[in-house]
Amino acid sequence: MPSIRTFAIIGVSETKSLFLAKQIAKTNQVLLFDLNAATLLEVQTQILLENPEANVEMMICPTNASWEADVIILSNYAATDTNLAEKVRKVATGKVVLVLVNEMNPVIFENPADKFQLLFPFSKVIQSIESTDDLKESLFLKGNDADALKTILTLFAGIGFKTNILI
Template structure:
C-alpha cells in the first residue's frame, strides 16, 4: 500500500481484531471502537505501550470511527450485529469493509459475501476467513471487488500473513 490509509477496527475485544489493530498501527492510523469502554482503554494503552509512535485513537461511536476511516474492519460478531451495521452502513459507502471470520464462530450464510454485501450495499465487502487456530497461518480472502481484494491482500502480506484469494 503506497499511501497511508486510516483503519477503523470495530470490536477490538476479539483477539483477531486486536492483533490486526496492533499490526496496522505500526504503519497506519487506527481508530478503535469497542462497546466496552474498559476494554477500549486497555487496548489503546496496550498499543501505545508497544508502539509509542502509533497514531491510534479511541472512538466512542462506531459511526464516527467508520466515517473517518478509509477501511473498516469488523469482527465476526460485529458483522452479524444488525444494529451496528445500520449505524455504519451510510458512512461505509464506497469504502472497503473487511469482515473477519473464523472457524470457531462461522457465519451461517449460504453465501456469506453476498449476505454481507446486502448489509453494506454500497461498500466493497471483503471476507477474511481464518481456518487454522494460529493467527499467522494461512488466511483466505473472498470478495467481488478486485481492487479491494488486492488492497487487503497487500495489507495482510505486509503484516506477514500467508494469504490466498478464494474465487
C-alpha cells in the same frame, strides 16, 4: 495502496481484531471502537505501550469511526450485530469493508460474502476467513472487487499472513 490510510477497527475485543490493530498501527492511523469501554481503553493503552509513535484513537461511536476511515474492519461479532452493522453501513459508501470471520465461530448464512454485500451494497466488501487457530498460518479472502482484494492482500502480506484469494 497509499503509504498511510485510516483504518477503523470495530470490535477490538476479539483476538484477531486486536492483533490486526497492533500491526496496522505500526504504519497507519487506527480508529478503535468496541462496545466495552474498558476493553477499548485497555487496547489503546496496550498499543501505545508497544508502539509510542502509533497514531491510534479511541472512538465512542462506530459511525464516527467508520466515517473517518478509508478501510473499515468488522470483527465477527460486529458484523453480526444488526444495530452495530447498520450504524457502520450508513457511512461505508465507497469504502473497503473487511469482515473477519473465524472458522471456529462462523457466521451462519447460506453465503456469508453475498449476505455482507447486501448489508453494505455501496461498499467493497471483503471477507477474511481463518483456516486454523494460528492467525499466521493461513487466511482466505473473498470478495467481488479486485482493487479491494489487492488492498487487503497487500496489508495482510505486509503483516506476515499467508493469504489466499477464494474465487
